[in-house]
Amino acid sequence: MSLLTTLARLEAVRAGVAQPLATVRHRHVSERPFALVPLAAAGETGAPLAMLLGSDREHPRLLTVPQPLDRDLRFAFLARLGDELLPYLESFGGDVELLERNVKDPESGEKTVEVRELCADAPQLIVPNPGGVELLGLFGRSTRFRRTAEDPDPGPYPAPARVPLLGRWLTHLSERANVPGSSMLLPLTSTLARHWATGQSSLEDAHLGALLAWIAPPEGSRGEQAASRAENGRDERGQLLVPPAGPATDPDFDSLLLAPAVTRYDAARSAQDEPLTRARAEEIEALLRSVLLPVWHQVWQGIDLLRELPPAAHVVERWEGDRWSYTGHRDRVAAGEPPQPLHDDAVTAARKLAQREREQVRVDLEEALDDPLAMAEHRLAGQAFAGEVVEVQPDYDTSGRSPKPRPLVTVRTEDRPHLDPGGEVHRAGGPSTQRAELAWLDAEAGLLTLRLLSGMGRKKEPEPGSVPEQGEQVCFTLFELSARQSAPLPDPEDTPWTHGGPPQ
Amino acid sequence: MSTHPSPAAAPTPGEQADAAVAAILASALHGGERGTVVDSPPGAGKSTLVVRAARELVATGERLMIVAQTNSQVDDLVDRLAQADAGLAVGRLHGSDALPSEIATRHAGVVASTKAADLRELPVVVATAAKWQWVRDTDPWHHAIVDEAYQMRSDALLAVARLFERALFVGDPGQLDPFSIVGTDDWAGLHHDPSQSAVVTLLAHNPGIVPHRLPVSWRLPASAAPLISDAFYPFTPFRAGTESGDRLLGLGPATPPPPAGLAPGLARAADEVLDVAAESGWGLLELPARLTVRTDPEAVAAVAAVVARLLARGGEARSERGTAPVDAERIAVGTAHRDQAAAVRAALAALGVTGVTVDTANRLQGREYDVTVVLHPLSGRPDATAFHLETGRLCVLASRHRHACVVVTRAGIPELLDAHPATEPVQLGVVSKFPDGWEANHAVLEHLRRHRVPVG
């Protein structure tokens, strides 16, 4: 955690309510998000218990598994999840933009125009917390290799037809969630915690109810009490007043309410009393609905809170990355490619890592450019400085054939960048990318004189507006403002001997 | 290869090292495996080995590419190669935004270029892994040497391995591990985890490769090698190349008055810890326990005081290489964080001291000095973090010296370590190659306590 975040948390303690950690919203929030509140069956790996889901906040759909140990019931759950979710996911596939780009044929060297499709929008799934993302990933892992009745060799337990397809989508979405800055599958707690500092620790922020209690405490109460009530306030039956946001259920709910209900259901079922079985299943549904509905409302409350923040400037551009990701998966499914393998091969792993690192750098840079609070972190760390231009002096580099503009710009700042004369800086928020070097500094007076090196056009005189003027507020960083390209990697079939050769 | 006088006599360090180098060269030239791996503890002659191997590989008439990790490592290597063989044409491949240093280009045989094609026919071409990754459209080199291979990430090796047929990998497993700015759990336990060290991947995929080991540290004095070996290399121990009487650090008398700005009490303690360190190879200058921010002004002042007194008194380092004054160039200050290094530089400048290297552990990797002064990474901290406890960090800081190392710290680190949670996650299938940082920190402090001088 940074000192500025710590400071915000301290202020939150004093104020009794969460404090802003961002002045803008750094994640995309769709106009038509799809919320899912999944619950897992305790003790079983990746086994569903229930889920409240949908894009209509007033009318959520409830799916349950009355006996989580029953394989058929689990499949029925997943099939219904597919029925609910796949139409939403697929609904974004039809509306496309056509993009042209020039490509060179590697063999002939001929230049041709390639037209590519990019889906105009992409789905957005919102779950309460990272545990929810993980559970969806587990659903994906356990279903994408399933054989169905339509397969030539369906095996002993064929899954319903669209279950493997659901598995591939869930796998894709949960992978995408690992890409920094992506918004296609958003865990709410970490997204909210990026934008607000509470008066508790980040571990406690992982509890959606407690986090919201700090961000929007009920009238007349302070964050600390509201959060503490959300964490462990219980009613006279010993049940939590604010049920946990999953995927784990409260053990006391399991033992006092759910387990007896499941036992009753099992009894009815083994007595082959169908109406009673149905009634028992409905009892379980009612129980699960009662613990899911409060979380459902919290999720939409969280979405509302995020929507109140103005979107950051780069959010649209990053969302385009999600659209590409969505389009790519749509195409792979359409092309009949096999499901994602269990493990990445060496080249795929390296490519993914490179992508995630590049996106992490990018999101850090863009957040700093979009949000003065994020830039303040860098200023405090001596990696950036901001201030007012107090003097501009034209100057030229006459060493070449034609003189080039190299104006000297003096900035007054209270920041203390870790910068020595000759060091390179980059202008943030200027009209174009612009490099400069520190010509000299007067640390006492807080005066830094910079020589602008680029971003002024090709003529002798700088393009109008490309050089900051006296009195203007400017900001420079010691780090480059764009992510570096990643190095090319071999094709998987050319994996070298150092990495075990091509995958079999 | 030297012959042993009699089978019964234990081999001398020189004999041990010669035998190891001979086996390494044989394996690199004619071994049945395409890769040869050499683990080299601090100061075990890694650079000498690289230069020697390069010359032997070139002597076979095949062209050689060398991969290093940073531009300064590349320049350094080019310089050494050119010094060892003035007649050798060495290509220095570099990026357009990273011009080679003068120490490399001053040699007549060195040709620098941003294009591999320009250097293609030279017997040796040296570049960083980052630069090699972009080299395309070329037949592979027959031989490669990968220097500082433990600092190279597996994915970087994946990007360059197509450029060579055989390779010699040399590195120190005890330095700081490569890292990633994003989570890499997705690939933990896989043989080809892209975020782990290149050597680990190579060995996992080529089980026939048995790493060689340089068994003797020529840098670390007899006072330091056993401690560093026990604390940081328990699975691959090494010894010092010199005996305890072979290295002497002579200090001038503590008579020159301290400059204005240096408190007399602090100057006295600095003199005392220097005497202890000159005598024993280690010194621990301990300030009273206190929680501080990272750039603890008192600790910074104490570091500066030790350096200033050492320079003021004038030292003389006597060793198997002869006798030389310990001037600013032979002294380094090591810290954990960059802001600490900046604070020490400022404090030194205020005392009128110039020319002393002050840097973080990351940047001191591979460097060697006569005397080092280390600001303990945990000094004054209310808590330890994985960063501060990283085994490699302390190892780098405590193994840069030929004569003596003075550690400056606040008291109370053992207690801080005791309260530190032991909750390190463990990935199945990942073999721990390196000892635990918490334990190593305790071990080093326990040893240093014997050489303690309190301040105030």
Place this chain on the structure above:
Amino acid sequence: MNHSTHPRVDQPLTPLEARLAALRGDAAARSMDARALAALAANPGCDRRAVLDAAGVDKASLAARLGSPAAFGQSPFAITRGLVFERRLRADRCAELVALLRSELLPEASAQTPVEVPDLLPSEGPAVRAARTRVALSEAAAAASAGRAWTLLDRPLLRLDVAGSSVSLEPDAIVVGPDGRWTVVEIKSFPILDGSADPTKVGAAARQAAVYVLALRATASALDAAAPSAVRPAGASGAGKPGSPYVEPEGLAGAVRTTGLLVCPRDFSNVAVAAPLDLRKQLAVTRRQLVRMTRIETLLAALPETARLDEAPEAVDALAHAYTPDCLAACELSFHCRTQARAAGAVETLGRGVRGELGSLTTVEAALAATGEGEALARAARLREEALAR
């Protein structure tokens, strides 16, 4: 399962044990189970926890009596599932576990060697079980060295000295192989999915296994001392030099392997799979931790002689706590300690790392006061204010 209701019968209580028993009151003593070991790992510097664990106090019920019950319940579904898994492994004199261990641990050649599963009298008191375990271990070592059999000890009971007081430990199983090497087996109910498992849980299992290795070494040394002619294991070779924390001990204690075996359900099934655990780091760390622990006697000085936690739970407040939010996942007393830490305005309540940011500012109040002109946090406060004003 994890608490032993029987007092020790093998010898009279030492004064320390008597004091700890009195502190515990009428409640049953708990053994140092996985949760207690995890709490120790998460907060080794906490005096309060150290004393409570040494006294075998049930921290969950103490927390409830203090009015801040812990949130560490386990769902009946999870318990059932875990029991089913373990029961299957142990059914038929551990037939399935034995089969798994055979394929994991035994060289081809000895695959046919018979296996002994001695009865360790699990329903008896801890003293009896500890004695039975010692005897079984020494018989197993003899059987192995004679090449007769290998042995699986199912739920043995070991004792280890922790901070000057003896605690009971219950490993899931110990295998004495035909090569004479002893292996600690940990059975866990979290899955190994596609070859990997939750690193936090694996880490906890490894630290737990390391404690058992140390306890086994202590038992082995005791056996050595009792019968100096005891069989020497084959193949125990120490890395590093004597004195190095990574060196394996001499004698029978060297027979304990530094690689444990983790047994978990595989993927989404209930089928068991085993994975080796390299314990060398955890051993080095735990060994030094145990050596350096403040002695319980010293910590007890903070409490009145007559303190009885079953009658007056609030006496626990006389013991210093060292709350950080990490406690929430590890120690049953965490809500109680959190309330106290918050009341005191401790900055640790905001996160462990916060202390590192704030240096000598240890309370929220002091830190907020330091945002004034010229103070430590002034610069940060100015920057924050400026950014928010835009």
